[in-house]
Amino acid sequence: MTAVLTEFSKTSQAKGALKLKQTLTFSFAGAVLIHVVVWTLLPMLLQTNASLDMIEGLAWGREWQLGYEKDPPLFPWLIELITTWSDKKLWVSYLAGQLCIATVFFSVWQLGRRIATEAEALVGALLLEGVYYFNLPTPEFNDIVLQMPFAALFGWVLHKAITENRLTIWIVSGLVASLGLWSRYSMGAYILPLALLMIAHPVARRRLASPGPWLLLLTSTLLFIPHLYWMAESGFVSIEYVGRRAPEITKITDFLSSLFSFISAQLLALLPMLLIAIMLWRWRSSRNWLQLRWGNFDQAYITALAFGPIAISLCLSIVARRPMRVMWGAPLWCFIGLFIVMAIRPFLTIEKLRYFGRAWSIAMLLPIAFFVLDQLYAPQITGNEKRTHFPGTILAETVTDRWHGTFDSPLKYVAGDTWYAGNVSFYSTERPSTMFSHGGRRFSPWIDPEDIKRAGAMLIWDATQEGDAIPAELATQFTNAIPQPPVILDGEVSVHHLGLAFVPPETIESP
Structure with a gap:
């Protein structure tokens, strides 16, 4: 009788331990x-x-x-x-x-x-x-x-x-x-x-x-x-x-x-x-x-x-x-x-x-x-717009339309500030390749200088911070860039004033 009770006790303990383990596993998963x-x-x-x-x-x-x-x-x-x-x-x-x-x-x-x-x-x-x-x-x-x-x-x-x-x-x-x-x-x-x-x-x-x-x-x-x-x-x-x-x-x-x-x-x-x-x-x-x-x-x-x-x-x-x-x-x-x-x-x-x-x-x-x-x-209180509220889609649509209003060729390259050029690259339907202006071609080895001459490029920068003129780091690399009217975008609490310039494709004439 003692042996039976001992075995029953062990079985009950094992079942209790198994139930506890399952409960803890369920709690973790939940x-x-x-x-x-x-x-x-x-x-x-x-x-x-x-x-x-x-x-x-x-x-x-x-x-x-x-x-x-x-x-x-x-x-x-x-x-x-x-x-x-x-x-x-x-x-x-x-x-x-x-x-x-x-x-x-x-x-x-x-x-x-x-x-x-x-x-x-x-x-x-x-x-x-x-x-x-x-x-x-x-x-x-x-x-x-x-x-x-x-x-x-x-x-x-x-x-x-x-x-x-x-x-x-x-x-x-x-x-x-x-x-x-x-x-x-x-x-x-x-x-x-x-x-x-x-x-x-x-x-x-x-x-x-x-x-x-x-x-x-x-x-x-x-x-x-x-x-x-x-x-x-x-x-x-x-x-x-x-x-x-x-x-x-x-x-x-x-x-x-x-x-x-x-x-x-x-x-x-x-x-x-x-x-x-x-x-x-x-x-x-x-x-x-x-x-x-x-x-x-x-x-x-x-x-x-x-x-x-x-x-x-x-x-x-x-x-x-x-x-x-x-x-x-x-x-x-x-x-x-x-x-x-x-x-x-x-x-x-x-x-x-x-x-x-x-x-x-x-x-x-x-x-x-x-x-x-x-x-x-926070944006309303501080007056600073969060990047995750930036109108990236509107920016990409606006500058892509500007490009096609000037050239008949695809927008293949965009160069400039990481944030603005990156937004154009991602949200544009053409997904242009990006050259970040702070590093030039060394940090963008996928850029073919000859191809960028043939296809042209879009330059973009923060005109509020850097002014309306093409920034020196871009102007020295793209001497034939043509300044464009700035892009003005209304954000939730900010107005974004962006400079824009086009590097014309060598093989395609402007309309």
Whole structure:
């Protein structure tokens, strides 16, 4: 009888554990689905124009290069593919950005299920909802958002590769690492600390005697070689861009001030999550609440994932004396929530998980409210029109009609400011190739000088800032440009005064 009762008790416990697991899985899926749907719908309803990074990526992506002035090519390729497939509908870009964030949540959750309990994995993943970088900026799909899922996937699959030592998983890890680098060079901030962990930790170091880690290295290197070749051929223009965006600061006080500003901004971005973490800390199960031990591989691994990327980035910044920009911190915090849960080990009862659910709801609703108010009322209050409310379609139609009113040939090229030339390139029915005026042909190698002479080009610039005359950087390259009457566009709260000039086609006479 005792044996029967014992067996019945075990069966009941197993069923209860299975039901709890299913409930937690359903909760995770529901939370992520809500995030994806809300942050896809909001920009669809409140924004009418593509953002700056999307416009720039689309101007690059149509040229199908192995690299671009600022970035590796994966983001421009992807946004070109999805917008072409959707017939220039922006919803697909908004959805793509949220699928990237959902992949981060999923990867962190999967790693959490490997190294913690089901409840801790759920909380560790959903804590990211309280990090600024995973909500408000994400409607602007760009290279930063695209790198995030590869960073999170790499953290998950590498742990799987180290613990299971299967060659296929090592190869997948190399593939993910390479795709992350094709998205953004800052993927190296994840690769380097985990490589150091492989050398330093005895559990991971044993794998160096097997072929797995070397297959990872071989796979990622071989797949990245085409872009490395492009970097050398281009004169390392994408590396130069980083230097221009973060010029060296020689005065130590100025550098320390910029470093303090960056760290303060990161703490502010993490603040909602840290407030929820304080609530979790009150639920710790023992007085020995900070449970971090180097000998425990899982805890060493999650510590390296959570703080390795930001540590590496700060070290490079200090050594080079180049300040980090605030948004460069966005992809570096994918595993901070799981680290906190692993460090605190809160006592997560069903009732306390409900409390966490309410806190998660607040952490989600506050950015949503701010986004809605910002989109609806900020332009009227500040007098500054948002780029996502710019009349890009009207601009493209207006200047394209002007071109065809003068020439019988297609509009094949547009040159000028990134924003205005990029809007013409994307929204014009003819999708002209773009040469951004700040870099000339060096940053636009797809421009054939002989073809641009034959086909002609349109020049466009911000006349409010640069005056009605053709800017020097354009005038020196297109000496035969003919100024046109300016284009005046009414925005929601701004009047856009744009300069325009035509470079006439050599083979076609004006009507």
